Amino acid sequence: MEQNHVTIVGAGIVGISIALELQTQGFKVRVLDRSGVANEASAGSAGAFAFADIVPLATPGIMLKAPKWLLDPLGPLSVPPAYAVKIAPWMLRFWRASWRDRYQAALAAQSTLNGFSSTALERQIKNVDGEPLMQRDGQMQLYEGEQEFRASLKSWEVRRAFGIAFEHLKSPEEIAEIQPGLDPRFTHAAFTPDWMNTIDPRSWAEHLAQAFKTRGGEIERVEVLALEQSGDGFELMTPNGPLKASQVVVAAGAWSHHLARTLGDRIPLETERGYNTTLPAGAFDLRTQLTFGGHGFVASRINGGVRIGGAVELGGLKLPPNFKRAEILLKKAAQFLPTLNTADGKQWMGFRPSMPDSLPVIGASPRASKVIYAFGHGHLGLTQSAGTAELVAALICGKTPAVSTAPYAPTRF
Ligand SMILES: Cc1cc2nc3c(=O)[nH]c(=O)nc-3n(C[C@H](O)[C@H](O)[C@H](O)COP(=O)(O)OP(=O)(O)OC[C@H]3O[C@@H](n4cnc5c(N)ncnc54)[C@H](O)[C@@H]3O)c2cc1C
Structure with a gap:
């Protein structure tokens, strides 16, 4: 050869x-x-070039929070009982990855790769005349009330230390200047202008x-x-x-x-299964990617329509999908975006390939x-x-x- x-x-x-x-x-x-x-x-991804997402999932203290999430079988993080024993060795490594020194190392490595990937993406777009497939609209992370916002500030300081640009918005009016039509429960937000999406992954x-x-x-x-x-x-x-x-x-x-x-x-290697529903063009006038971090899902513009997706299900490669997860996310999205037209959605489940760190x-x-x-x-x-x-x-x-x-x-x- x-x-x-x-x-x-x-x-x-x-x-x-x-x-x-x-x-x-x-x-x-x-x-x-x-x-x-x-x-x-x-x-079926959300189509995001999420360069601001540098914080690994295995953060210090996560194992104390996880059991609370796991109590809700349709919550943002779940382990189907049929897979609980199989995932245990991976979870053990995940826990080790959350130790402070390992977390710090993973954070730096993620930041380096994201930063390099953003410049590499520009070269790739040029190489294939890909600009018409890009949306450079940033991303908005939303918070329900002052307390949730304050709890997030530490993670924004971490991002600042790694050079991520962002702006904090502190009222529904400021939020509406970027994205009108959100439920007023979202009082605070963080906007990352350098975030990009493709029109369809x-x-x-x-x-x-x-x-x-x-x-x-x-x-x-x-x-x-x-x-x-x-x-x-x-x-x-x-x-x-x-x-x-x-x-x-x-x-x-x-x-x-x-x-x-x-x-x-x-x-x-394990899989974090994720779910979404894609709504056709006209479902909602989405102007930037919206991230509902407290609920584990995002809304992104795909082919002029809206994709509502997220969730983490540690369920392996063989168990059948549980599309109730996609339904729950869509229901929540309809509360958060009151004029969202939820008709004619197409559901999907995909296998994220995930390492413990x-x-x-x-x-x-x-x-x-x-x-x-x-x-x-x-x-x-x-x-x-x-x-x-x-x-x-x-x-x-x-x-x-x-x-x-x-x-x-x-x-x-
Ligand atoms: C709900 C959801 C939302 C997401 N949103 C985002 C996002 O916004 N931004 C982001 O960066 N990432 C996102 N991700 C993650 C992202 O989708 C994955 O990390 C990425 O698609 C993985 O790409 P890949 O090429 O490694 O794997 P895949 O896309 O899974 O491709 C692997 C390919 O290998 C083939 N294959 C496997 N085994 C064999 C074999 N033995 N022989 C021949 N072929 C084989 C498969 O057929 C498949 O085509 C999301 C994931 C999910 C589930």
Whole structure:
């Protein structure tokens, strides 16, 4: 096999971004995906390039708050009883990740990757003439009353320390200047102007995939069952027989650890399942992304309509979806945005690929230096896709990556 050939498993936003970046740098790239382009998590995200979201989920003290959330089976965080035992080892690592020193390290690493990804995204947009698919409208985090707002101030100081721009709004009138039509229970807000959204995450991934194909890239629909070392290369086992590869990238989202396992690598990847309902154009005049942090969901503008989504369900890859979660979020949204037209919504559930410390895995397999892992971006896969692509390309080219990939090493657990 030629040394400048790369095979990527996974055509989600991460795999497609890597494919395009490697192709731009002169590699011949083939992408394998069992379900086509962006048919899993990358299809239904909120479409946010959430560069201001630098605080990991495992914050100090979170394990004291979590049991209260878990008492409500349809609350923002849930663990279906059928999955409670299976998720326990991951939860233990999550708890360790919330220890102050580890949290501080993860915070710095998340901030670095988000910052780098925002500049990489601008290069990616230019590369594919992607500006028409972007919405540069910022984001507003909403608070119900002074007490909730005050409780958030510490986290805004953390963001300030990492250079995130924001403005605090302290009355419903100030909020209405940016977003009219909100229930007056929201008395305070924080607006992050540098936040961006795509008009539709599926269309964005398809746009990148189209550019990749037009420039000679190949996308093949096939399931990869296992990776095996063979001579100085690899065989990718598929239902149609083995495919040979000299260099492999695993970007298979929430399923990536299964492939890593076939090489002998154990990586503590889990899924945080999320839900949403997408309402058609005209449902509400949404002018910025709205984040209802206390309720664990957001409202974002998708194709001129509104997507109401969020929730974290630690329920693994096999249990059937519980669309009551999507209904609950939509009901709440209708209270918070009294003129929201909730008719004709389309429900969806997706699998966020999540590591216990909220950081992705970006780095070579400890058992095979020519297999690069790029997965586990959790809530930030779209946000960090362009940055991840540049880091992976640097690793494959043998160049020093623009930011150190040590915090994202597959061996860190
Ligand atoms: C409700 C919700 C809202 C979200 N909102 C945002 C947001 O606003 N901003 C943000 O940055 N992130 C958001 N996320 C997270 C984001 O969607 C994910 O982090 C991101 O899509 C992960 O991309 P990926 O390419 O790694 O995985 P995926 O999109 O899941 O792609 C993985 C691909 O690998 C393929 N695959 C898997 N196994 C195999 C195999 N064995 N053989 C062949 N193919 C295989 C799958 O078919 C799939 O196409 C959200 C997630 C959810 C659920």
